[in-house]
Amino acid sequence: MSAPDQSSIPSGKASRIAALAGAGAKVGVNYLKHYGKRAFSGDGDRSELDEANASAVYSTFSRLKGGPLKLAQMLSIDKNMLPEAFRTQFAQAQYSAPPLSYPLVARTFKREFGKGPLDLFDTFSQSAKHGASIGQVHEATKGDQTFAVKVQYPGVADSLNSDLAVVKPIALQILGLSDMDVEPYFQEVKKRLLEETDYSLELERSISLSKSTAGQVEGIRFPRYYPELSNRRVLTMDWIDGRPLDRFAREESDQAVKNQVGQAIWDFYQFQIHKLKQFHADPHPGNFLVDASNEVVVLDFGCTKELDHEFHRDYFRFLDLEVLNDPQTFEAALRQLGVFSDDDSPRERELILEGAERGARLLGRPFHDGEFDFSDETYMASIFEMGDDQRKNTELKQIKSARGSADSIYLNRAYFGLYSLMGLLKAHIRTG
Amino acid sequence: MNQDDIIEKYIHSLLETGHPPASVYAFVKNLEISEREFFAQFASFAVLESHIWKRVITDTISSVEDSEEWAGFSSQQKLLTFYYALCDQILDRRSFFLARFPRLSKGDKPSQSLCGMRHAFTEFTGKILDSGKENGEVACRGSLTRAYPLGLFGHLLSVIEFNLDDASSGFERTDAYIEKSVRLAFDVIGTRAVDSAFDLFRFLSGRSWGPSGQS
Numbered sequence: 098m099s100a101p102d103q104s105s106i107p108s109g110k111a112s113r114i115a116a117l118a119g120a121g122a123k124v125g126v127n128y129l130k131h132y133g134k135r136a137f138s139g140d141g142d143r144s145e146l147d148e149a150n151a152s153a154v155y156s157t158f159s160r161l162k163g164g165p166l167k168l169a170q171m172l173s174i175d176k177n178m179l180p181e182a183f184r185t186q187f188a189q190a191q192y193s194a195p196p197l198s199y200p201l202v203a204r205t206f207k208r209e210f211g212k213g214p215l216d217l218f219d220t221f222s223q224s225a226k227h228g229a230s231i232g233q234v235h236e237a238t239k240g241d242q243t244f245a246v247k248v249q250y251p252g253v254a255d256s257l258n259s260d261l262a263v264v265k266p267i268a269l270q271i272l273g274l275s276d277m278d279v280e281p282y283f284q285e286v287k288k289r290l291l292e293e294t295d296y297s298l299e300l301e302r303s304i305s306l307s308k309s310t311a312g313q314v315e316g317i318r319f320p321r322y323y324p325e326l327s328n329r330r331v332l333t334m335d336w337i338d339g340r341p342l343d344r345f346a347r348e349e350s351d352q353a354v355k356n357q358v359g360q361a362i363w364d365f366y367q368f369q370i371h372k373l374k375q376f377h378a379d380p381h382p383g384n385f386l387v388d389a390s391n392e393v394v395v396l397d398f399g400c401t402k403e404l405d406h407e408f409h410r411d412y413f414r415f416l417d418l419e420v421l422n423d424p425q426t427f428e429a430a431l432r433q434l435g436v437f438s439d440d441d442s443p444r445e446r447e448l449i450l451e452g453a454e455r456g457a458r459l460l461g462r463p464f465h466d467g468e469f470d471f472s473d474e475t476y477m478a479s480i481f482e483m484g485d486d487q488r489k490n491t492e493l494k495q496i497k498s499a500r501g502s503a504d505s506i507y508l509n510r511a512y513f514g515l516y517s518l519m520g521l522l523k524a525h526i527r528t529g
Numbered sequence: 530m531n532q533d534d535i536i537e538k539y540i541h542s543l544l545e546t547g548h549p550p551a552s553v554y555a556f557v558k559n560l561e562i563s564e565r566e567f568f569a570q571f572a573s574f575a576v577l578e579s580h581i582w583k584r585v586i587t588d589t590i591s592s593v594e595d596s597e598e599w600a601g602f603s604s605q606q607k608l609l610t611f612y613y614a615l616c617d618q619i620l621d622r623r624s625f626f627l628a629r630f631p632r633l634s635k636g637d638k639p640s641q642s643l644c645g646m647r648h649a650f651t652e653f654t655g656k657i658l659d660s661g662k663e664n665g666e667v668a669c670r671g672s673l674t675r676a677y678p679l680g681l682f683g684h685l686l687s688v689i690e691f692n693l694d695d696a697s698s699g700f701e702r703t704d705a706y707i708e709k710s711v712r713l714a715f716d717v718i719g720t721r722a723v724d725s726a727f728d729l730f731r732f733l734s735g736r737s738w739g740p741s742g743q744s
Contacts, residue, residue, distance in 0.1 A: 200602075200609035201708050207617075208699065215598065251708075252701040 196233055199223040202248050209328045217326060218244070229397070231293060236336055243336035245320070251330075253294055293399040296332040300324060303334075303398040306369075306377065314368050316361030317393050337394045339386030346382075346521045354391055359471070359524025361393045366515050370508070374404045378507050380514030382521060402507045408434075412505060415457040416464045427454065434505065459483060460512065467529030471519035480516070530562050532570050532580070539577055540625050547628075549574055575642055578629060583645030585622065589615045590653050604661030605715045608654070608681075612707045616692055616700065627693055634690055650685055651678035658718075666719050677718055684714060
């Protein structure tokens with residue numbers, strides 16, 4: 098995969114707008130090519146078009162870093178909001194943001210630790226080994242230990258509002274989404290980024306979640322974290338030699354190994370959601386590495402969510418076929434989740450009920466038989482199709498007041514993410 | 530009493546009272562030294578201030594050149610390192626900078642008092658640019674190349690102005706400004722894009738617009 102041009106980062110607000118307008122223009126050109134092609138040959142491949150647009154949009158987003166990049170990643174997880182091609186392009190965002198200069202990294206160290214990188218480590222790579230959404234990772238050694246040191250971009254939080262304000266109208270244009278579709282994402286990106294800019298919070302969560310999961314789930318492990326080498330802008334953990342999950346999925350040919358990896362990730366989520374009632378809410382392929390012994394290493398606990406017991410009980414009732422097959426129990430269960438509002442018309446109620454049932458049946462399907470084969474492409478396709486239908490259904494769009502608790506958004510996203518990871522691996526797993 | 534002591538007393542007096550001392554006479558009275566001793570070090574308050582600005586640059590240069598990593602840095606990394614260290618130096622004298630540094634943006638005249646600073650800085654960047662020419666980071670453009678250090682001095686002033694206006698926590702926005710503007714500066718002096726643009730312009734100028742080839 099070729100990284101986009103890294104020699105120039107748009108700086109001022111004006112040039113950022115120019116960069117985005119550039120993407121808008123490229124999308125326009127791609128459409129022209131598409132229709133031109135169709136006029137001549139009679140067949141244009143719509144997915145080819147999306148692909149070309151996605152790279153134009155992606156390369157623009159990735160040059161902006163920070164907020165817009167995070168937005169791209171989040172949209173890529175909620176894949177039913179985006180055509181397939183946009184999603185795979187956006188998934189790259191994790192790896193290819195333009196790097197910070199070494200002097201700035203050294204400056205961050207001096208500011209936060211009062212010491213330079215070489216005062217704390219024996220060696221420290223001058224260039225970043227890979228990017229993270231709001232920082233970059235360097236390799237460092239001390240004695241015979243190797244560390245991954247994540248260093249945050251300075252000023253991410255400060256420039257957040259102006260970044261997002263600039264990106265918004267143009268993102269709406271390019272992605273063809275409505276203001277209402279996207280607004281909650283903007284709010285969430287802001288909230289989460291502000292939270293994630295404090296690495297000491299991430300350190301705390303990483304240590305606590307890895308401690309409570311250690312040894313409980315087969316095939317899962319965690320890097321060790323080093324509080325004495327971390328602070329709010331720098332996070333130090335063990336260096337892990339491994340392949341990111343998407344690369345592993347592409348390169349590994351033994352399906353049994355893929356199943357084993359898929360099973361480990363699946364079990365990890367089940368354990369978190371049902372036992373810990375706290376989960377890693379960012380199931381992005383870049384957050385999982387597969388090491389040489391095919392164990393899965395979980396990274397990046399910037400976003401974890403807690404579930405309260407009542408919500409957990411109400412939510413997982415929908416996996417029960419008995420609840421699904423009895424209309425009255427089903428409606429009561431929905432009511433309990435706060436999905437209906439008192440001033441819904443009967444027609445609205447019917448629509449919501451219909452949509453919820455379709456969703457619950459479809460998303461619950463992997464659980465119903467105790468095992469499931471995610472290589473079934475028609476299954477993943479029908480999830481997209483549902484997302485598409487819901488997006489296009491104008492009647493449903495009228496009922497846009499937020500329904501259900503915010504918790505279910507995170508949980509749904511975690512499951513969407515988990516399913517698409519399983520789809521990526523074409524994993525056949527035990528779900529019961 | 531040496532130069533440094535006099536400078537410290539001067540800064541102290543100026544910041545406490547909010548204005549320069551009324552005269553050298555009034556200033557030295559509190560220092561319990563003679564005017565003769567003052568004038569042995571500085572010819573005037575203006576010279577003294579000019580000395581302060583220059584010292585900020587020379588202190589920064591010696592602090593960065595002393596580090597182990599310095600010799601291995603590219604020209605761009607050297608300039609970046611210099612600026613980050615400069616911001617650090619300014620932190621120790623921020624009040625004085627805010628009170629007295631000549632600001633173009635506030636209508637101050639490009640002052641005589643920055644002469645020493647400019648000299649120290651252009652000498653330093655001259656060295657950096659020379660090593661950049663050797664390793665190909667800096668493109669040679671004949672007499673134009675000689676204007677680079679002066680251009681970089683303009684950039685230095687912009688960095689200081691940005692820093693003094695910066696209200697972000699830990700002045701992190703200045704860091705971002707330095708990172709991005711130095712990258713741009715090296716894009717301009719390092720790549721062939723400018724030369725190619727100039728070449729094309731020269732090719733097209735003086736002819737009718739188009740590929741006719743008749744001149």
